[in-house]
Every structure is written in structure tokens, then in C-alpha cells.
Amino acid sequence: MGLHDKVTDWATDFDHTDEEWAADPYPIWDELRATCPIAHTERYGGVWLPTRAEDVAEIAYDTERFTSRSVVVSKFRPPMELAPQGIAPPISSDPPFHKGARRLLLPAFAPQAVAKYEESTRAYCHELIDAMGDAAVVDAAEGYAQFIPVRVIANMLGLPESDGDRFRGFVHHVLEGVDKSMEERAAGMMELFGYLEEQIEDHRANPRDDLITYLLQSELDGEPVDGFHVARTIGLLLIAGIDTTWSAIGASIWHLAGHGDDLARLVAEPELLPMAIEEFLRAYAPVTMARLVREDMDFKGCPMKADDFVLLSFPAANRDPDAVERPNEVIIDREVNRHSAFGLGIHRCAGSHLARLEMRVALEVWLERFPRFELADPDGVRWSGGQVRGPRELPLRILGS
């Protein structure tokens, strides 16, 4: 979490890395939505925060006035020279370049393509639980959720499983180190890209059946995809695929630990799990991406300036009473659930089928092995702040059946 002045006014001086936001952002967003639906802060060089579903959607679909040149809020703005690819194509690319960069990835993330990771993910989930032995108190974030997406993405990309700690370090740097100096930010990025360059060289020399090799052998606009593009896309997948899913699995288990009735129902009626997963994604949507304002303009009465950030709060949109009935209730068999946890518009999550598979398998195995559990220490739960929010410490007491 960043070092910053404590927030005293959420409408005019918010900070999405604040401890209060990390612990429980929902009352903050509810209050803003009712009183100041597009909040503003001078921090990070100027950031806007829409909290209504309608405004979040309008901005997400408007790639003319809002650019994806940077999707992570920090004090710095990426140099224009990186456009149109941006630092991590396709998430940082605008049209028309975005389309081809995204199309490259889609076959690898189609439902049939990701299905092949189910069996190994299930076996790995069991291994993680086996390693907990018969401890009465276990940490579902530190001992379980954090490892699952790292293993899956390492296998998919063709990176050594043993580098998992390094990947988590990169993710932490990019997403939570947003208050660091320019030099520190740059040094962390250099380390990430240095690591990826080495891996790409190794894949060029020794092609194999994995996503890095596939990307190196693909074409974009009739030309082979260059190594720099591949490195930046792999960097994106490491960042986008790890703590998003880790957060979503952790938040789902956290909910069940605090709601014994939902837990008992899911154990008794496992066929409800896919619906429950959609509801966990809606209610605890982990991901908030950002846009930069392209040119000075007025947006619904807000004087937005070029290079101001806008936080696209999909999590706040999912709790908007004008868009969702009883938004603050978690209803595990909610029938109508058009949430935007995976985003909206051209950048909608390319990894959603994989994310859902990982969540389903992780929860199926957890519930099979631990049909009864509760929070061991509600004050001991720690949530990450910033743009990807989920439990990072989640101590649970395992109860006998």
C-alpha cells in the first residue's frame, strides 16, 4: 500500500490506495453515488471516479475521448511514443491497433482451449490443501488462492513454475507500487522486461507447445509479431491473470466464511456454483481499470483535462441500485446478473473463460475438502488496496463436519 496523506473528503480528495477503501469501499461508493457521482482528486496528477453504472459504461465504450494509453493510475503518464500499442497490448492499445493485438490472444483463451487446464488445476488445488495438513486454522489467501493462477499462467505461457514468487513480485510492483518514485517504478519494469526477454530468447531457441512459442510464430498485419510486442503481451498476461483471479477466489471464500447459510447451501446444492460465482464476481468485482482523458472537455459537468485519469470502477457500477436490484445483498442464485466485473466494450476481459474455470475448480475443491469453515479472526483479514482488490490474508478456522 502506498504512503500517502489520509483521505478526509472522498468527493474531492479520494485515494484508491487508502486503507479505509481497501478494507471496505462499498459505503464510500454508495455515499458518492448519492451525493457526488463523479468524484475527483488532485492526487496522482488528477483522477476522476465515476460511481454510477451508466457513467462507467459510457466511458468504457467511448474510446474516442478516453484512451487506454495507461490503465494503471500513478503519478506518471506513459510517453506518447508508445502509442498505439502502449506498454501492454492489447489492454493499453486504442483502435484500430487494438483489434489485431486482441485477436492474437483470443484462440488461446477460448472455452475449448482453456478446458485443457482443468485437470491439472484440480490436482494442484488438492496438493495445496494436502500441504495444509490437519491444521485447525489455515490461510485461504496465502496458502491457496494466491498460488492457483500463478501455476495456471506459468503452464500456459511456458514459464518455470518455480518462478511463481517472482511473478507475484512483479504484480505487486505494477499494481500496488503506484506511489513509488519514477526511478523505482522504472527499475521494477526493467526487471520484469529483462526476465521476459530471457524467456523469449529461450523460446526462440527451443520452440515448444505453449503460448509464448505460439505468439512468436504468429503474424500481425502480415508481419511476424516482434519480440518486444510478445514481451509486453506476456507481461500483461502475468499481471492481468494473477492477482485478479487470486482476488476473486479469495473474496468468494471470504464471503462463504462469513455466511454459513450460503456455504451450507452450496455444499448441499453444488449445481448452484456457477450462479454463485457470477454473484461473487458482481458483488466483489476485483478489477478497476483506468483511462486517460484525451483532450480537455466537459463530461457531465466535470471539467476533465487532457491526461487526467478516470478510474473505471466496474466494482462500484455493480453495486449501483439504478442498475441492479438489492445491489448490496449477495444472492447466490440471483437470476438476472448482468455484471461488468470483466469490463465493458472492446477491452472486455480476454481471459474470462479461464478465470471462471479457475474459480469454479478452486471453489469445488475447497468445498469438497472443507465443507465447514468460518473466519478465524475477522480483524486479521487484510485486503489489497488500489485497482485490484482482494483478500491477501484470510485466516480461517476449519470446522469438523
Ligand code: HEM
Ligand atoms: C476473475 C478474474 C478476472 C477479472 C475480474 C478480470 C477483469 C478484467 C477487466 C475488468 C478487464 C477490462 C480492462 C479495461 O477495460 O481496461 C480485463 C481485461 C483483460 N483481461 Fe482480465 N480479468 C480476470 C482474469 C483474467 C485472466 C485469468 C486473464 C488471462 C490470463 C486475463 C486477461 C485479460 C486481458 C488480456 C485483458 C485485456 C483485453 C483487451 O484489452 O482487449 N484476465 N480483465
